[in-house]
Amino acid sequence: MRLYIAEKPSMGNExxxxxxxxxxxxxxxxxxxxxxxxxxFGHILRQAEPNExxxxxxxWRAEDLPIIPKEWQMVIDKNCEKQFNIIKSLLSKADExxxxxxxxxxxxxxxxxxxxxxxxxxxxxxxxLNALDEKSIKKANASLCDNKQFLSLKKSALARxxxxxxxxxxxxxxxxxxxxxxxxxxxxxxxGRVKTPTLALVxxxxxxxxxxxxxxxxxxxxxxxxxxxxxSANWKAGKTQxxxxxxxxxxxxxxxxxxLAKLKRVQENGIITAYSKQEKKEAQSLPFxxxxxxxxxxxxxxxxxxxxxxTAQNLYEKKxxxxxxxxxxxxxxxxxxxxxxxxxxxxxxxxRELADWTEKTDxxxxxxxxxxxxxxxxxxxxxxxxxxxxxxxxxxEKNIYFLIAQSYIAQFYPLHIFNQIKLTVSFAKEKFQxxxxxEKQYGWKKLYISENKKNDExxxxxxxxxxxxxxxxxVYRDAILDKKATKPPVRxxxxxLLAGMKEIHKYVKDEAVKKKLRAxxxxxxxxxxxxxxxxxxxxxxxxxxxxxxxLVPTAMAYMLVDSLPEELLYPDFTAMxxxxxxxxxxxxxxxEDFLAGQIRFTRILCQKAANIVMTPSQNDYIxxxxxxxxxxxxxxxxxxxxxxxxxxxxxxxxxxKEGRPDLDVAKKxxxxxxxxxxxxxxxxxxxxxxxxxHQQKTVHKKTVQxxxxxxxxCKEGFLRRIKGKNSYFWSCSNYPHCTANFDDRDKKxxxxx
Numbered sequence: 001m002r003l004y005i006a007e008k009p010s011m012g013n014e015x016x017x018x019x020x021x022x023x024x025x026x027x028x029x030x031x032x033x034x035x036x037x038x039x040x041f042g043h044i045l046r047q048a049e050p051n052e053x054x055x056x057x058x059x060w061r062a063e064d065l066p067i068i069p070k071e072w073q074m075v076i077d078k079n080c081e082k083q084f085n086i087i088k089s090l091l092s093k094a095d096e097x098x099x100x101x102x103x104x105x106x107x108x109x110x111x112x113x114x115x116x117x118x119x120x121x122x123x124x125x126x127x128x129l130n131a132l133d134e135k136s137i138k139k140a141n142a143s144l145c146d147n148k149q150f151l152s153l154k155k156s157a158l159a160r161x162x163x164x165x166x167x168x169x170x171x172x173x174x175x176x177x178x179x180x181x182x183x184x185x186x187x188x189x190x191x192g193r194v195k196t197p198t199l200a201l202v203x204x205x206x207x208x209x210x211x212x213x214x215x216x217x218x219x220x221x222x223x224x225x226x227x228x229x230x231x232s233a234n235w236k237a238g239k240t241q242x243x244x245x246x247x248x249x250x251x252x253x254x255x256x257x258x259x260l261a262k263l264k265r266v267q268e269n270g271i272i273t274a275y276s277k278q279e280k281k282e283a284q285s286l287p288f289x290x291x292x293x294x295x296x297x298x299x300x301x302x303x304x305x306x307x308x309x310x311t312a313q314n315l316y317e318k319k320x321x322x323x324x325x326x327x328x329x330x331x332x333x334x335x336x337x338x339x340x341x342x343x344x345x346x347x348x349x350x351x352r353e354l355a356d357w358t359e360k361t362d363x364x365x366x367x368x369x370x371x372x373x374x375x376x377x378x379x380x381x382x383x384x385x386x387x388x389x390x391x392x393x394x395x396x397e398k399n400i401y402f403l404i405a406q407s408y409i410a411q412f413y414p415l416h417i418f419n420q421i422k423l424t425v426s427f428a429k430e431k432f433q434x435x436x437x438x439e440k441q442y443g444w445k446k447l448y449i450s451e452n453k454k455n456d457e458x459x460x461x462x463x464x465x466x467x468x469x470x471x472x473x474x475v476y477r478d479a480i481l482d483k484k485a486t487k488p489p490v491r492x493x494x495x496x497l498l499a500g501m502k503e504i505h506k507y508v509k510d511e512a513v514k515k516k517l518r519a520x521x522x523x524x525x526x527x528x529x530x531x532x533x534x535x536x537x538x539x540x541x542x543x544x545x546x547x548x549x550x551l552v553p554t555a556m557a558y559m560l561v562d563s564l565p566e567e568l569l570y571p572d573f574t575a576m577x578x579x580x581x582x583x584x585x586x587x588x589x590x591x592e593d594f595l596a597g598q599i600r601f602t603r604i605l606c607q608k609a610a611n612i613v614m615t616p617s618q619n620d621y622i623x624x625x626x627x628x629x630x631x632x633x634x635x636x637x638x639x640x641x642x643x644x645x646x647x648x649x650x651x652x653x654x655x656x657k658e659g660r661p662d663l664d665v666a667k668k669x670x671x672x673x674x675x676x677x678x679x680x681x682x683x684x685x686x687x688x689x690x691x692x693x694h695q696q697k698t699v700h701k702k703t704v705q706x707x708x709x710x711x712x713x714c715k716e717g718f719l720r721r722i723k724g725k726n727s728y729f730w731s732c733s734n735y736p737h738c739t740a741n742f743d744d745r746d747k748k749x750x751x752x753x
Contacts, residue, residue, distance in 0.1 A: 002035035003094035004127070005087065005111050007101045010317045011132065012039035015100060018137040028086035035098070038087055043110045044080035045117055047165050048073040062177050063713075065606045066170040068599055072162060074117055088118055096123055099147045103128040103378045104325060105585060106527065108150050109157035126150055131322040133384045155591045156584035163577065163598045167193045170602050174609035175563060181646040183630030189560050190539065193574055194501075194524045195532050196560075199541055200569040201500055201507060202492050203553045203561045212488040217249035218256040219482045222263065222432050224270060224425060224474040229466035233425050233432035235259070256481055263428050263479050270427030270474040280437075282416040284367040284444045286329035287380035287407045290526040291502045293400070298495025301399055302548065305498045305530035311400045312381065319386045321404055323378050325527040330374035331382065331411075339363065339412065341385045346405055350391045354405055357447055361412035369411050382408045406447055413444035421465045425474050436463035491550035494533050501529050504571045513572050523574045565608050567601070621661050626650035631661045648717065648733075709749055713740040719749050 006012035012030065016023050019034030029038035050057035050067045052075060057067060076084050091097065097120070101107035115124065124147035127140050171191035179187045220235035237244055243252025250256055288296070293312065294305040303311075312324035346358045369380065383405050390398050419438040424431055442449065492500065500507065502522040508514045524532055533551075536542045541557040544550065553561075567573055577598075583589050621631040621642070629646025633656065642661035644652040655662040709719035709730070717733040721744060730742040730749035742749040 001094050002096045002098060003090050004035055004037040004098045004100050005114070006037060006039040007107055007110065008041065009039045011100065011129070012037045014132045014319070015127075015129075015137060015141075018134055018141065028083050029090060036090060036094075038090055039083075040087070040110060040114070041080060041083065043113075044077050044084050044087075045074045045110075045113050046077050047161065048075050050169055060173050060177055062174065062610055065174050065609075066166070066599070066602045067173075068166070068602075074113060084114075087114060091115075091118060091120055091122070094122060096125065098125045098127050098144065099150075100127050100129065102325065103130060103323060104327075104525075104527070105153050105157040105160070105581075106525070108153040109161070112147075112150075112154045113158075124148075128378075129323070130326075130378050131319070131384045132316065133319045133386050135385060152587040153585050156581050159584055159591050159594045160581055162595055164193055166595075166598050166602045167191065171568070171605055171609065174606045175560070175612070178563060178609050178612040179559070181629050181649070183632060183645045184559070185632065185645070187556065187559075189556075189563075191560075191564070191568065192532075193577070194528070195536065196564065196568045197523065197571040197574055198497065198501055198532055199536055199553070199557055200561050200564075201571075202497065202542060202551050203557055205489055205492055206553050208489050209491065214485040214488070215245065215249070215251065216483060216485050217245070217251045218253065219250075219484060220256065220259060220263075221480045221482070222425075222427070222476065223478040223480075224427075224432075225477050226272075226466050226468050226472060226474055228468060230477065231434065231436070231465050232463065233423070233434040236431045236433050238431070253483075259430070260479055260481050263430070263476065266428040266476070270425045270432070270476060272423060272468055272470055272472045272474055273426045273431075274422070274424035275468060275470045275472075276422045278420045279440070280418055280420045282418075282443075282445070284369065284410050284413065284415070285407065285448075286369050287331060287382055287411065288404060289327050289329045289380060290325055291327070291498060291522075291529065292329060293381060293403065294530065295495050295499045295502075297400060297403060298493065298498075300403065301396075303396070303399075304494045304534075304549065306494075306534045307396065308400060309527070309530050311396050315397055315401055315404075319384055320388050320401060322380075322382055322384060324381060325525075326378045326381055327526045328374065328376060328378055329369070329380050330371045331369050331379050332375050333370050333372050335379070336366065336370055338385060342383050342408065343412070345385065345387045346383065346409065348387065349405070350389050351402065354390075354402065354409070357406070357409050361409060362414070363412060365412050365414060367411040410444040410447050413447065414441060416443040416445040417441040423465065423468070427474070427476060434463055434465070436465035438465070491545075491552065493548055493550055494530075494544075497533055497551060498529050501532075504575050507570070508572050508575060509570055510572055513576065523571055523578055563612050565605060567605060573601070621663070623650060623652050624663065625652040633659075633661075709751070711740055712751060721747065721749075 004012070004015055006015055016030040016032055016037040019032040019037070021032060024031040029036055048069075053067070053069055053073065057064060091114075097115075099108075099111045101109075101111040114120075125144040126147040126149065127144055129137060129140050131137075168191065172189060175191055176187065176189045179189055221232050222235065223230060223232050237248055237250060241250070241255075243250055243255030245251045250259075286292075290309065290312065294303075294308040297303045297308045298305065309324065312321065315321040316324050340363065343358050343361055347355050349355065381404055383401070388401065390401065393401065417440045419440060421436045421438065422433075423435075424433050426432075490496075501524050504522040505514045505518045533542075536557075537544065537551075540554055541560070542551045542553055545552050561569060577594075580589060580594055584591065584594065623629045623631055623644040623646060626644060626646050626649065629644040629650055629652075631642040631652070631654070632645050634641055634643050640656040642654050642656060644650040711717040711719055711732040713732065719730045719740075719742065720733055721728055722731050728744040728747075730744055732740045742751060744750070
């Protein structure tokens with residue numbers, strides 16, 4: 001019996017329809033003459049939580065970090081136990097298994113991890129489905145391959161998942177505990193390998209905006225008359241020009257007016273001292289990957305990335321477009337012949353614009369998109385051969401389908417050809433330069449530039465330059481002096497932030513790394529980038545403002561970013577890891593080496609977190625002893641008192657005075673403070689290591705011998721001698737955070753046990 005395991009029920013239903021019938025429905029699977037089809041719901045196995053490795057990890061303690069599993073464990077998701085048992089039962093009966101996960105890294109892992117969990121030894125084939133229409137499924141089913149070919153893809157996904165666990169579980173705990181030591185008791189700070197540098201991008205951009213100070217400067221545009229027509233050119237400052245700032249802008253008004261007056265006085269003509277005309281050919285824009293579609297749909301319609309992904313997924317499940325979570329912008333050669341059917345359907349789709357464009361397509365044109373060398377497990381997002389009536393689709397699906405179809409149609413239009421012109425005019429001992437273009441063939445650009453704005457590219461009008469040659473005269477006609485101001489950087493929107501995640505090399509500090517990362521796909525994956533941005537908004541690290549939904553960081557975002565080391569804030573490390581993960585997918589490198597590096601990285605950052613000091617809120621009282629924590633009001637046996645949030649590292653306490661800490665008393669001498677502690681029967685465990693050292697030199701010399709042993713386990717508390725039921729023993733003053741205890745021998749702890 002052949003068993004197909006699909007990534008989701010909808011995919012399972014479509015596979016079953018393409019197998020020999022009839023179809024019999026059962027609980028959790030479908031039975032056909034061609035095999036049984038079952039499914040998962042994404043990951044039905046999850047990685048074990050720290051407390052599932054050891055119950056003591058349920059309480060967050062700095063001394064437990066980092067938590068490094070010796071053997072990685074998976075757990076069945078409670079919501080998926082029933083389906084898991086159905087799959088397990090079917091696997092035991094199957095003779096051959098077909099892995100029908102999505103054709104990407106994550107899709108490979110979520111089925112493979114089930115095989116590993118149940119210890120499957122039976123042969124497994126792989127079906128790669130880039131579309132769910134009948135023709136695509138049958139074609140893929142006729143060319144199954146061995147699942148072992150995708151072992152590297154699985155290891156790459158496993159490496160990503162475990163790295164995210166190490167960073168997320170350990171550093172979220174480490175920096176949340178650091179926040180609580182600084183008085184932010186109700187805060188949970190999620191630290192992520194991708195999420196954190198993404199948040200830092202927004203915070204840095206917002207600070208650039210707040211620190212931005214506009215600079216006024218002047219531009220001078222001159223209108224010249226050539227025998228073939230007028231044109232404009234911009235003044236270029238010489239090296240000796242006065243009144244320039246460090247970026248070469250003319251900022252002195254008086255110098256600008258002197259220059260303008262000089263131009264008006266000169267009687268002779270200008271001379272064309274440089275003129276070049278070069279034919280440029282612009283290839284068709286590539287079909288969409290998911291990220292490219294999300295960015296473009298955001299620009300066209302203001303859609304958020306997650307909305308675009310959800311809509312593309314709906315179109316995929318309706319069999320109207322191909323697999324949406326694609327990071328590829330190219331198409332396989334063997335699909336070129338499908339174009340006639342796809343374009344014929346677009347003629348009848350019910351959209352006049354798409355139909356008009358389709359009528360003018362040329363099947364003899366084969367754009368650069370058709371390139372087998374650029375194809376991995378999936379290809380660009382394009383329409384399928386299934387007919388569509390756009391009028392019956394919801395507005396968002398209609399708009400997304402339109403963009404996908406428009407991009408596909410463009411592959412069958414000629415190149416965009418234009419002449420690029422550059423010229424320089426010498427006049428009044430000054431230089432004036434301009435560039436322009438003369439359109440020769442709009443080609444595929446016809447689909448993106450309306451007929452009445454062919455000389456416009458966004459807001460920048462193309463300069464029309466008459467025919468001329470070097471040495472021609474140019475007669476001065478007028479000059480326009482404009483006062484301008486430098487513009488601040490633009491806030492990120494969800495779409496532009498997603499583009500930033502994909503083009504992360506632009507934000508990398510190391511120039512050598514920047515060059516290396518131009519060729520990779522940024523940080524995050526096509527499927528996760530939108531959800532990462534969405535999660536930052538849901539967790540209230542980011543808010544959206546205005547119609548364009550500009551992203552603005554909250555106070556909690558600033559606190560997190562300000563407390564973290566650069567290794568987590570800048571994308572250099574994460575982007576390099578992404579490159580390693582891509583190499584793993586191609587069979588280069590090992591999972592073990594990658595995780596060893598992640599573990600080292602995690603250890604270093606946990607150590608840094610132990611010493612971090614976060615900015616307290618405006619209403620907090622800074623601890624006068626350690627200057628790291630803040631004083632928090634607590635309730636004791638004898639009433640209210642104030643204690644340091646940095647406990648147990650700092651054991652500062654003081655009385656409550658009308659709802660505030662009695663800081664006047666807290667500032668008294670340490671000797672008096674120790675005396676009060678003794679009178680109040682405060683245990684040795686409530687005295688910090690710093691206080692113990694000071695105490696040795698001053699007050700309680702008699703008890704010094706019982707307080708000089710630093711706890712070898714937590715390295716924070718000191719060992720104290722305690723009388724038990726049967727005998728004395730030694731216990732850490734950091735109890736209950738540290739439960740270390742040692743035998744007593746000659747009134748000393750036995751530390752070599």
